[in-house]
Amino acid sequence: MLHRRxxxxxTSLAAASLAAPGLLRGARAAETALVVGVPLPISGAFAxxxxxxxxxxxxxxxxxxxxxxRKVVTRDIDTEGKPAPAARKVQEAMGEGTRLxxxxxxxxxxxxxxxxxxxxxxVFFTTAGADxxxxxxxxxxxxxxxxPTYGAIAQTVRPxxxxxxxxxxxxxxxxxxxxxxxxxxxxxxxxxxxGIEHVGNSYHSLAEKEFSGYLTNAIAAKPDVLLILNFGSQxxxxxxxxxxxxxxxxxxxxxxxxxxxxxxxALGPDLCEGVYFGAQYWHGVDAPLNKALVAKLRxxxxxxxxxxxxxxxxxxxxxxxxxxxxxxxxGPAMIKALEGLTYAGxxxxxxxxxxxxxxxxxxxxxxxxxxxxxxDKDDFVDIVGSGKSFLTPEAAGCKMT
Amino acid sequence: MIRILDRPLLHxxxxxxxxxxxxxxxxxxxxxxxxxxxxxxxxxCNLLLGYTGLLSFGQGIFFGLGSYVAGLLLLRxxxxxxxxxxxxxxxxxxxAAAVGWLSIRRQGVYxxxxxxxxxxxxxxxAYTFSGLTGGDNGLLDVPRPALAGVPLSDPWSxxxxxxxxxxxxxxxxxxxxxxxxxxxxxxxxxxEARARAIGFPVRAFKVAAFAISGAVTAVAGALHAMLIGVxxxxxxxxxxxxxxxxxxxxxxxxxxxxxVLGAAAYLVAGDLLSAIWPRWLLLLGLILIVIALFLQRxxxxxxxxxxxxxxxxxxxxxxxxxxxxxPAEEPxx
Numbered sequence: 088m089l090h091r092r093x094x095x096x097x098t099s100l101a102a103a104s105l106a107a108p109g110l111l112r113g114a115r116a117a118e119t120a121l122v123v124g125v126p127l128p129i130s131g132a133f134a135x136x137x138x139x140x141x142x143x144x145x146x147x148x149x150x151x152x153x154x155x156x157r158k159v160v161t162r163d164i165d166t167e168g169k170p171a172p173a174a175r176k177v178q179e180a181m182g183e184g185t186r187l188x189x190x191x192x193x194x195x196x197x198x199x200x201x202x203x204x205x206x207x208x209x210v211f212f213t214t215a216g217a218d219x220x221x222x223x224x225x226x227x228x229x230x231x232x233x234x235p236t237y238g239a240i241a242q243t244v245r246p247x248x249x250x251x252x253x254x255x256x257x258x259x260x261x262x263x264x265x266x267x268x269x270x271x272x273x274x275x276x277x278x279x280x281x282g283i284e285h286v287g288n289s290y291h292s293l294a295e296k297e298f299s300g301y302l303t304n305a306i307a308a309k310p311d312v313l314l315i316l317n318f319g320s321q322x323x324x325x326x327x328x329x330x331x332x333x334x335x336x337x338x339x340x341x342x343x344x345x346x347x348x349x350x351x352x353a354l355g356p357d358l359c360e361g362v363y364f365g366a367q368y369w370h371g372v373d374a375p376l377n378k379a380l381v382a383k384l385r386x387x388x389x390x391x392x393x394x395x396x397x398x399x400x401x402x403x404x405x406x407x408x409x410x411x412x413x414x415x416x417x418g419p420a421m422i423k424a425l426e427g428l429t430y431a432g433x434x435x436x437x438x439x440x441x442x443x444x445x446x447x448x449x450x451x452x453x454x455x456x457x458x459x460x461x462x463d464k465d466d467f468v469d470i471v472g473s474g475k476s477f478l479t480p481e482a483a484g485c486k487m488t
Numbered sequence: 489m490i491r492i493l494d495r496p497l498l499h500x501x502x503x504x505x506x507x508x509x510x511x512x513x514x515x516x517x518x519x520x521x522x523x524x525x526x527x528x529x530x531x532x533c534n535l536l537l538g539y540t541g542l543l544s545f546g547q548g549i550f551f552g553l554g555s556y557v558a559g560l561l562l563l564r565x566x567x568x569x570x571x572x573x574x575x576x577x578x579x580x581x582x583x584a585a586a587v588g589w590l591s592i593r594r595q596g597v598y599x600x601x602x603x604x605x606x607x608x609x610x611x612x613x614a615y616t617f618s619g620l621t622g623g624d625n626g627l628l629d630v631p632r633p634a635l636a637g638v639p640l641s642d643p644w645s646x647x648x649x650x651x652x653x654x655x656x657x658x659x660x661x662x663x664x665x666x667x668x669x670x671x672x673x674x675x676x677x678x679x680e681a682r683a684r685a686i687g688f689p690v691r692a693f694k695v696a697a698f699a700i701s702g703a704v705t706a707v708a709g710a711l712h713a714m715l716i717g718v719x720x721x722x723x724x725x726x727x728x729x730x731x732x733x734x735x736x737x738x739x740x741x742x743x744x745x746x747x748v749l750g751a752a753a754y755l756v757a758g759d760l761l762s763a764i765w766p767r768w769l770l771l772l773g774l775i776l777i778v779i780a781l782f783l784q785r786x787x788x789x790x791x792x793x794x795x796x797x798x799x800x801x802x803x804x805x806x807x808x809x810x811x812x813x814x815p816a817e818e819p820x821x
Contacts (some may be wrong), residue, residue, distance in 0.1 A: 130762050166761040175519065178716075195722075202718070213704060224625075265618070291616075
């Protein structure tokens, strides 16, 4: 009896182990392929951003594969927009040999993934906004393309103060979490420097959807400018409600951190007209790489690249180029290839600062145009200004580990 | 004579078999560990839902609390992992006792609303005290220290550690469910007024059930923070409570092993489907509708039906756990 049990146990386990690899996972890319993990919120509330970002990464891999004559593939990893699944799935991907990662739209997931990838000897390139990514929580394996809060305020608030010297009273609406506090602190510093009266601020929570109370407070404070410091659907909701309250006629409205084309399409030209937006990327930027990307997409897919698509395209391209140059995907060689790199990027010449792994690039001030002035369906805004403003790595709090 | 599927020893055997099978079926040690961690939290949720009849939306509080305890103690003190887990267990028990003591003062929908309110309150506390919890970024860099010289950094070695704790706590929960205390919980669930009339201190029993459930859930939360290297804000939000309840319902609340089934099915399905279809949560909705309409004993009910088909025995339609058999009721060999 004992023998029979032992036999049954052994054979069952053996059969299960033989069948297992095929049971739960599909075959991964061939060993010879260069694999870039793309951890993005493919499901959940930010799935739309994830979809475009995955498309952008896939295009970069496709182009690189054709140019290099080798198989280059992206591996989409659904973070569900949450740090816990993001960390787990990145751990799994690293366990299966992936070392390069381009993604992480939300700050909370990007911070966690950056730590995990660095721990495992890989490289993680992100567009997430939290200052800590290249500030207090910077690490050797993490790189960030997007401009942090200091630069976003410097390139939106500062030029507008210069353009509108008569606008002396500013009111802010701020989400009460780390990102919002970063924008508000930077804005207050500029106000103080330029002698602007900060006539009030309304804090709101992470889950807020109704902004009419804050807008009423803003009206009561009689500001010349309303500076909106939240982002994504919250900034769209704030703007919609502000316009319906008639604020556009009473004051200048500025959204310091807009998502670009995705957001303008959702808002429509009537809401966007006359509003100022700060943005990381705009498809109308006059840069060779951007023009080539726009032309290709318009020809092949009848669309203009939005921020999610374009940023993910560039990050993936940078990782593939660096891996080709380094001849490996392992962390130390990749980091060496990326640190200090200057290249022709989507916003013109861009540089990866070695000390904190922050990409030094332009941030844009855009102004919504009238529907009648739009040259095509995507021509929502004019570029009013652009520039590069960054804290030093020391001032940002980066102690590279 | 009790049915073979109702035997507690079988349930423990199945839990142990799951522990052995996961490394064979899954490539990812991280996913395997996550399944066991959630299985613990779901089993603790089942103690409230299935055994005591309390639909609590507060389980995320204890899960998140355990994560923060792990993060704070491992980052800021030299406390070893076992001691940290004991602190998490005690903190979970104390917090759950307090939440339970206040919530059970009302029944039905008001009880549910109270647990929801507590859930939101603890979430905003964690969000507000960002100096302690890391706020929306979470507590980063939670370490996974070696245990008696054995490193836990490798996913499978950590899995082994989680597996030992899982089996220990699963057995403990089973012991609770099979004890006089557990049988009294069933009596309270079935007829609270009668239990009170007999003389049982119903409130004290419910608070104790809350405390035990909170303690185990907090340990699960602590293990989760060590697994992913962060104590995220999302661990304490309402959504975590909801996820634990959904896993409990998918598995079925008939016994504690059903909770293991629920956790495994949810996590494996999510892992597979999310990469294929961005809207996989729609499928989850459909599955819940099917379970609510036709399969109220969850996946465990499916196993029961399959067994009944083979043995041609009727299946109970009651979604709650059967009264656990006492050892004395075991058939003699």
